Amino acid sequence: MIKWFEQKDVKNHDIVISSRIRLARNIKKYPFGERLLDEGANELLENVKEGFYNQSEKANGFFDYVMIKDLSDIDKVALMERHAISPLIINKKGVTGLILSKDEGLSIMVNEEDHLRIQCITTGMNMEKAYNEANRVDDLLENYLEYAFDEKYGYLTACPTNVGTGLRASYMIHVPALESTGKLRIILDAIGKFGITVRGIYGEGTQGEGSVFQISNQITLGQSEQEIMDNLNSITNQIVEQERKIRSSLLAEKKYQLEDRVYRSYGALTNARILSSKEAMNFLSDLKLGMELELIQFEKEFNVYEFMMAIQPANLQKNINKPLIVEDRDIERATYIRNNLPKVNG
């Protein structure tokens, strides 16, 4: 089955890498957060699993279930690098579980910050699809489990910042033109006023890498799901428009400098013997931009974002099938890229 990030031809796919919806839900009969002890957490996990698999006739064969503690450290981090689980659940002590669709687009994290974190990721700018899918799983679980819900406040959550809809909508964007011209900072400062926040490539507390960032709603209370998504869509459309405008003017005014940067990055990727993931991300970001502006063409089609994930520390170790210390990883990363990057045309 193809993964969510392997799908193509979705709106604004060049700039918007993916759309994500996550719903925070809790079950009424269990204590929230740290107050939930292992016994209750185990029972809750079994309940969720049973509820999900019994009600979704398609679940068997389309979804995998694992306890996070049963995964190796590399597998955990590899899933995080592919955005299937959050950094938080990796380090969380206690009983935590994951139900994950084969395409890795739909997941239910159990006993993360909240009892349930339902997440759907789709490729490109397609929040509606992400929302519909997450909603379907939410309805299915709600048939079986009694959620903690208050008439006045909405869904109750472990952290008050998620109360209400419990919804976070987010777009992962690649904005090299805005970043390199210093305009990104200005935009990011301004969008806070509209209740939108910017996070790094792996969410809260992480940095942007290779000009990839995530923008999401901060407010979950006092707005409907549709309002939250409309607000984020309108800001994202403006960011996409600005990024396109700057790309066009760079192309018109600094084509050679841009072309030079793209080819230097290609040169480094195909010749370097040691590459950190940060360096590789920056070079790949230049290639992505170069391809989209038709400054560079490859002999065969390739998805730069998929490549960006493949060279992250844990996924790299999985791809070459051996554990490595940092120094060796940087050498293997350079080798992996040299061996797998397609050749340029002409």
Ligand SMILES: Nc1ncnc2c1ncn2[C@@H]1O[C@H](COP(=O)(O)OP(=O)(O)OP(=O)(O)O)[C@@H](O)[C@H]1O
């Ligand atoms: N648009 C997106 N596409 C792919 N992955 C995403 C996207 N947005 C967020 N993620 C991933 O979701 C995970 C959690 O991100 P983040 O911490 O921002 O969200 P959260 O679930 O809302 O958490 P919290 O409620 O603790 O703030 C991270 O691994 C992040 O990379």
